[in-house]
Amino acid sequence: MPLSRQHEMHNRRLSRNIGLGIALAAFVALVFGLTMVKVSTDDFTTPLASEVN
Amino acid sequence: MSDASLNNPALGATAVQPYDAGFGDYFALLKPRVMVLVVFTALIGLIAAPGSVHPMIGFCAILFIAVGGGASGALNMWWDADIDAVMKRTRSRPVPGGRVTPQEAFGFGITLAAFSVVMLALATNFVAAGLLAFTIFFYIVIYTMWLKRWTPQNIVIGGAAGAFPPMIGWAAATGSISIESVLMFALTFMWTPPHFWALALFTRQDYDNAEVPMLTVTHGRRSTRAHILVYTLLLAALALALGFSSVGGPIYLVGALLLNAQFVKGAIDIWRRDEEIAESDYFAVERKFFKASLTYLFAHFGLIGVEVMLSPFGLGGW
Numbered sequence: 001m002p003l004s005r006q007h008e009m010h011n012r013r014l015s016r017n018i019g020l021g022i023a024l025a026a027f028v029a030l031v032f033g034l035t036m037v038k039v040s041t042d043d044f045t046t047p048l049a050s051e052v053n
Numbered sequence: 054m055s056d057a058s059l060n061n062p063a064l065g066a067t068a069v070q071p072y073d074a075g076f077g078d079y080f081a082l083l084k085p086r087v088m089v090l091v092v093f094t095a096l097i098g099l100i101a102a103p104g105s106v107h108p109m110i111g112f113c114a115i116l117f118i119a120v121g122g123g124a125s126g127a128l129n130m131w132w133d134a135d136i137d138a139v140m141k142r143t144r145s146r147p148v149p150g151g152r153v154t155p156q157e158a159f160g161f162g163i164t165l166a167a168f169s170v171v172m173l174a175l176a177t178n179f180v181a182a183g184l185l186a187f188t189i190f191f192y193i194v195i196y197t198m199w200l201k202r203w204t205p206q207n208i209v210i211g212g213a214a215g216a217f218p219p220m221i222g223w224a225a226a227t228g229s230i231s232i233e234s235v236l237m238f239a240l241t242f243m244w245t246p247p248h249f250w251a252l253a254l255f256t257r258q259d260y261d262n263a264e265v266p267m268l269t270v271t272h273g274r275r276s277t278r279a280h281i282l283v284y285t286l287l288l289a290a291l292a293l294a295l296g297f298s299s300v301g302g303p304i305y306l307v308g309a310l311l312l313n314a315q316f317v318k319g320a321i322d323i324w325r326r327d328e329e330i331a332e333s334d335y336f337a338v339e340r341k342f343f344k345a346s347l348t349y350l351f352a353h354f355g356l357i358g359v360e361v362m363l364s365p366f367g368l369g370g371w
Binding site: 041 | 073
């Protein structure tokens with residue numbers, strides 16, 4: 001049976017889903033940024049490079 | 054609850070449904086106001102530390118420390134739901150308010166706690182992550198589960214949990230602990246008892262009802278007033294000592310002198326107060342002292358921040 005009205009519960013669910021979506025997107029961006037910084041620092045060496053040296 | 058139940062007139066379609074929280078309810082579990090203090094003191098610890106940190110790593114460190122602090126808040130609300138339901142100040146929190154179940158609060162808190170510690174270790178180092186893990190453990194197990202319901206010294210010892218963030222910020226930048234970070238820890242640690250005892254003086258009934266053994270309940274109000282004065286004097290000595298460390302300087306010292314003179318005066322006013330007079334003006338002096346204590350702590354860490362920011366121009370520090 002389709003719901004005929006917008007219940008307040010749906011607003012709360014929507015806010016929760018949007019909030020979670022934004023938090024997850026921000027986390028992906030954060031890990032990407034952090035990784036870029038980590039691999040760009042001078043003291044970063046790949047395991048392979050350290051084995052060669 | 055299912056969507057179909059919304060169309061059941063017997064359930065009352067317009068009533069607030071339990072256990073279906075919005076985003077704001079989960080955010081409230083993180084105790085955002087406490088988080089402001091955590092973020093600020095951790096940030097000062099991070100920028101006051103010697104050496105430089107990449108802004109992105111610094112941002113991540115502060116964020117994960119804040120998330121760890123928020124996780125502690127959620128776990129605290131899970132365990133203390135029975136107390137929160139009784140106290141006027143806390144009865145509208147998400148768990149006693151029926152918007153989030155205790156199980157949800159626990160799951161949310163424990164997940165964020167593990168997440169914050171692991172991410173801080175990956176972003177910075179194991180010393181900072183270890184300190185964050187210990188802080189969460191201390192706040193939940195030592196303070197919330199054990200001390201809070203057992204001893205009037207709950208606030209004194211439990212205050213350590215709120216004092217760790219500048220130390221974690223420092224460790225995130227340096228990978229170590231030093232005298233300066235210990236002094237910043239000690240400042241918040243010594244500040245906590247007078248701050249909460251002033252609150253207990255004007256929310257007495259709350260703690261009585263919840264049967265939390267606050268000093269006001271176990272030792273009486275006269276004794277609490279004396280304790281506030283003693284701890285404030287010790288705090289003032291410590292705050293001034295911090296001014297002579299490498300994170301202090303003349304600007305901090307002048308500011309700290311003024312702030313502590315005002316704070317000690319407030320503690321003396323509280324100590325000299327008669328209970329009848331206090332009740333007649335609705336604890337105006339105690340409320341003023343409580344508000345001033347918030348400014349006091351922010352201002353001290355703010356002054357450390359000023360010293361740090363001025364040091365590249367040869368103006369800050371000793």
